Amino acid sequence: MKTSALVSSVFIAASTLLSVLSTTSAHMAISNPPAQAGPWTKDLKSDVHAWIGYEGKKFPCGGYKKGPVTTYRAGQIIPVRFWTFGVDYKKFPPKAGLKPSRHGGGACEFSLSYDGGKSWKVIGQYTKTCPDIYYEWPVLIPKNAPSCKDSNKCLFAFSWTAYATNQFYHHCANVIINGVKGGKLPTLEMTVVDVKQLKQKQNTHAKGDARGGRSSGPDRREKQMSTNGYYAAGGGAGNHGIDLGLVRR
Secondary structure, three states: OOOOOOOOOOOOOHHHHHHHHHOOOOOOEEEEOOOOOOOOOOOOOOOOOOOOOHHHOEOOOEOOOOOOEEEEEOOOEEEEEEEOOOOOOOOOOOOOOOOOOOOOOEEEEEEEEOOOOOOOEEEEEEOOOOOOOOOOEEEEOOOOOOOEOOOOOOEEEEEEEEOOOOOEEEEEEEEEEEOOOOOOOOOOEOOOOOOOOOOOOOOEEEOOOOOOOOOOOOOHHHHHHOOOOOOOOOOOOOOOOOOOOEEEO
8 A cells, every 4th residue: 555644743832723723714624525524514623624633633534423424326526625714615616815725735635435434445636736615626436336325434535635734634524325236446545644554754745736825726637537437446547546746855
């Protein structure tokens, strides 16, 4: 399995963290599909858009309770959306002028787990400009994906390693997938963290676009690959996927 960054320690002073997390532009979480913890649940956590390791926030998924359950079918495209405090998740795109803390963009992966987060299979990847609250980031549930009926174990996840920081983000949504008989999951495993060993490499980050505020949106080529079956079992991604631009400081 590829191994990169899991930041599991808090390395900024508590006063600075509280200041950062109280702003309307701090960090990212997924709002579509509606994920675990957030204003669309009864479990609104002030750290929902914080990184793994912040005040003991755990991998996988941040350690939150089960959230809303969304049902998808194999072959369906998920229009992933992001959220921070100060943004109305019911309205898209959000009002102009917001300056989300994208940390200069970076590497995003979207993955499925059928075993409650013990293993993850990648179904979409974006680099440089991801994430951004002003755009949708489409991801295809592979047409040959198997069914997953247990919403306690079936998870869709967003993971992100940024340009300007070494912080690793991981946020999950509970889902049900109506797949195909005899279907197969992709073979590409989550790149940005070794889920078996949880090794800590705090000097890893992604190249990103190094821009503050709004980005230029998803790269056209990456958008096509994340929606045309490239990440399906037997697709072009195989065990390698695309170059996420992960580098060591």
